Amino acid sequence: MHYCELIKADCANGPGVRLSLFVSGCTNCCKGCFQPQTWAFDYGEEYTPEVEEMILEEVKKPYYRGLTILGGEPMEPCNQAGLINLLKTFKQQNPEKDLMMFTGFTYEQDLLEGQRKHTPFTDEILDLVDILVDGKFIESEKDIRLKFRGSRNQRIIDMKETRKTGSVVLSQLNN
Numbered sequence: 001m002h003y004c005e006l007i008k009a010d011c012a013n014g015p016g017v018r019l020s021l022f023v024s025g026c027t028n029c030c031k032g033c034f035q036p037q038t039w040a041f042d043y044g045e046e047y048t049p050e051v052e053e054m055i056l057e058e059v060k061k062p063y064y065r066g067l068t069i070l071g072g073e074p075m076e077p078c079n080q081a082g083l084i085n086l087l088k089t090f091k092q093q094n095p096e097k098d099l100m101m102f103t104g105f106t107y108e109q110d111l112l113e114g115q116r117k118h119t120p121f122t123d124e125i126l127d128l129v130d131i132l133v134d135g136k137f138i139e140s141e142k143d144i145r146l147k148f149r150g151s152r153n154q155r156i157i158d159m160k161e162t163r164k165t166g167s168v169v170l171s172q173l174n175n
């Protein structure tokens with residue numbers, strides 16, 4: 001896996017102060033994507049065990065509310081495999097902090113069992129994530145007033161409630 005950016009003390013990509021990791025590679029090809037350079041899976045730097053260790057050390061600092069994973073596309077199958085250890089370890093070490101993820105895939109149509117982006121890691125990742133922003137960026141639905149979303153079709157999902165109830169529960173962050 002490669003990553004294109006790591007932002008420390010980020011206040012733009014989720015609630016509170018966050019550590020944000022942008023992974024490389026995306027096949028969604030959204031028209032109007034603001035970072036098409038991240039579509040290439042080999043863009044940016046190689047994600048090594050040393051990088052992972054540095055992220056896990058950094059995010060322990062008390063002023064971080066959580067970890068945000070963006071892209072590119074974190075839920076591309078190869079990126080799911082590349083991220084699983086980080087996400088599991090983050091949650092084990094920081095049970096009080098939250099995990100947010102942005103995906104261009106749609107939860108019910110792409111990520112559930114039997115769907116095109118479901119892998120042996122998907123369910124575990126979806127159980128670890130607290131807040132999932134899903135859906136492609138659609139230029140005609142673009143709205144700069146939206147918080148944490150680029151277009152109106154995208155949803156901010158409360159994953160803990162969604163996994164518990166079996167149907168999508170939207171987060172209060174949508175309001």
Ligand code: SF4
Nearest residue numbers: 026029030033072104
């Ligand atoms: S999912 Fe994100 S990175 Fe991928 S094409 Fe769409 S806007 Fe760009």
